[in-house]
Amino acid sequence: MTPLLALSTGVLFATGMYMLLRRSIVKILIGLVLMGHGANLLILTSAGILRGSPPLIPQGEERIADAHADPLPQALILTAIVISFAIVSFACVLVKRAYEIAGTDDTEAMRSSELPIGSDPGGADT
């Protein structure tokens, strides 16, 4: 199963990167989310995968007797998911603001309209 998960990790990173390289800022956002998925899969798969043995200790026992999934990468992924949600939300608002001020969703055009931003919010027509 690992090779398949490795493949989907690669696909998520590749598509995420492709979207990050777009000039439209909305597409960049979508790339960000795809890459976040890829990173989570990367952590999960790299640590080794196991079916049907979650890191939960049975009631009344001190430890899990059999082999079980590694809890540490799961804790890492769990916080990573929530943080990437916050980051994506922040990026969404940033993109929205940038679009409102620069009047364009093209990062190249934004670069050339750097000067008018401060002087005329929302008015630059590039």
Add this chain to the structure above:
Amino acid sequence: MNSVILRTTTVFILPLLLMLSLIVLLRGHNEPGGGFVGGLLASAAFTLYVLAAGAKAARHLLHVHPITLAGAGLLFALISGVMSIVAGHPLFDALWTDTKIIGQVKIGTPLLFDIGVYLTVCGVVCAIAFQLSESAEDARDPSPDEADPEGGTL
């Protein structure tokens, strides 16, 4: 999104979701769940209410400002960490009592910490949802520079 069905069902779903989130929070130490998931569920409940009744009503329902909620969560988490210093242990070392609630959840600083996480996540997501919804409501006002005719339909 001014759907009567949505608004009616939300009234029933909201308390259920909130209760569920609390259960998930409390059982998290032993079963799948915990502060992060609980906080996300609670904020999902409020976000649903935003969609049904608007950000203003949701703010009213929450009573406190969401950022205040997040701040309170951080404070809880910090207190739980500092308490161990006061007791002479390293920072964020756990302290436990022998009391249990609901039969199996032991009272200790990790529980306080998890509540802090719950409040922070809930506050942060609510803050994001409320504000985005408000700015979308602003944008819905007719304005002369509306460039994208399809903008409203996504």
Add this chain to the structure above:
Amino acid sequence: MIAASVFTLFALALLAPLVVRVAGRASGWVLALAPLTFCAWYASNLTAIGNGAVITPDAIEWVPQLGLAITFRLDGLALLFALMILGIGTLVVAYAGDALAGHPQLGRFMAFLIAFMASMLGVVVSDNLLLLFIFWELTSITSYLLIGFNNDKEESRRSALQALLVTGLGGLALLAGVVCLGLVAQTFEISEMLERADEITASPWYPAILILVLLGAATKSAQFPFHFWLPNAMAAPAPVSAYLHSSTMVKAGVFLLARLAPVLGATTAWTTTLTILGAATMLYAGVLALRSVTFKRVLAYTTVSALGTMVLLIGTGSPGDGALAAFILAHAIYKGGLFMCAGAIEHVTATKDTRRVTGLLRTMPLTSIALLLGALSMAGIPILFGAPAKELAKKSVTATAHADLLLAAIVASGALFTAAALIVALRPVFARHPHPPNPADPAPTTHKAGAALVGAPLLLGILGLVAGIAPALFIEPLVRASTLATTGAAFEATAKLGAVPLVALKWLIGPSALAVAIGIALYALRTPFGALAERADTVLARIAPPALYQYTLDAALALAGWQTRTLQSGSIGRYIRVTVLGGFVIVGALVWHTDATSAIAPAWEQVKLFDGALIAMIVLAALGAAMVRTRLAAVAALGVAGLGITLVFITFSAPDVAMTQFAVETLTVLVFVLAFYKLPQFRRLTLPSMRIWELTVSLLFGLGMTSLVLIATSESLAPTISTFFSENAAPQAYGRNIVNVILVDFRAADTFGEILVLALSAIGISALLKLRTQNNNDNATEAAQ
């Protein structure tokens, strides 16, 4: 007391703006009290140190690991310089109070000036070479601030930067030299190095040390070919020129050479280099002085020339001749006075061009007297201190191998000095007919000169006279003390310095009179001579150091601009391409080198049908999100991908993560819907050719990540800390969900950091959205107006 004098002055520099605010017009006098007090203390040690005593206060450790300690040492040489720095410093501070009276930034100026004084004092009394270097750099920085004080003038800023770059570059060389010297000597204390002079000169590092130290000293003391910054630095206010560029800063290099002469000086390399360097600077700058127009530039070039003489004297110096000390002292006294006169004249007549200043004897009689005394001393006319100083210099070079040649050079330099003195003094003081006024000049004004403006140069002129007539009073002990410190031999020159009639008689029949005669002739022929020098200089200017400096500066700026434009293009795509391709090459080389791919053993056997469908769902959704044309479809595809990932988490034993992922997925879609409400539809912006290029980068990146996962999973990992977490979750942390126990107990501090990030992002979003509301309100207000 030595440490106190240095650090009190630094403290006073901080307080200076406050003092100026309180004391107003009298601030120059008030602030001058501090250097005056310390000057008196240093002077009180003159007799003892003249007899060979050395004051060494206890060392204060600073960074013992580096050998850096605050150790001071007051011997004859340090005393000579300290008295110059504080004595002339006292006059300069009082003078500056008048020269810049009413200037809005007088407080700042005084702060810089006194900080400079403290740094300079630190240089001369330090025993630790690293400490000396720190003070040395402080003089560079404070002098930069002083030269660029009129920062509204472009010329001023450029000159200050030039001075900083040249002396700063030399400072770097000096630091390297100091470190080498310290490593060879195994100590940074100069007093201890003296005992190891033989070891140091015999070390293979010696040539490097010599070159580096010389670079530092030559840039600071404006030796050829680094002389050009000094005349340009005359853009500074008059008190700065009088202080920094006649008697203090530029002498730091001379001081360093004199200080290290007992350590490094016992070789032919040292003697030859210093002699040639000094002689070249002395003559070259002397010639340039004659073709200069403005008063201050003439003086600046004679300063460079005099510095050359000093370096020459360090190179040739024989034990006990006292020439160096006498020359330094004489130069400081007359040059300080002359620069102050120049400043006073500028202040009163509001012109910088010597040719437009005439008849000062009538309008400014006291300044004229000071000017004449200084100029006569510079020309080396007997009964002024300049004469015996020059006699000693001649005496000093006659003891060397190339006595005739050097004597001729000194005579030539004397002639050039005489001519320069005549240019400076003769016409401005005595001429009756003013030069035709230049219409571009501001109308002559009659500023009133304050007491210090006239008094300070006059005092220095009289000091030169007293020193010439009665050297036994204070000059002789000072020269003796300093000579003892630099050469270790006692100075026996009472007869040479004293007895005025004898000196005068010897002078008349000696080469000095010849020098003066040639100088007068040069003055008479200065127009053709100046033109000749001008022409030679124009040719030289194309290849000469100033031009070289400019080329280097331009090249450095061009390089910086080019690399900024190339590396910091501001295009996200470009950054990503460079990062990914660079990373791919580096990591790929590493993988290739370690042959990590051979360990990959794909474990296909566990694949079930459901898994295949799941992976297909994720891959298709990811591709779909990247390829669809509408935002709604992209967001929907993202949701499907997220759902697929959630299922992966469920399949592979991560229920907590799956729950979180599911909740977040729902909320992400909501956020996108709310945030994208007003954003435009997707457009095709990238050219097809670019698209292929970017596709390649993306594929390489994905390939790299897939390989990474495969390599990571095929390595057998060392037991991780997870085992500890699993073992201890239930017994110690009373929790059966190990993931949750890790989050809220074992690694709670990390989690706290993470929720802090969450809160910060919410605050950031609030700020961004509030900003918008505010901007809109502003626009509305503007529109209403």
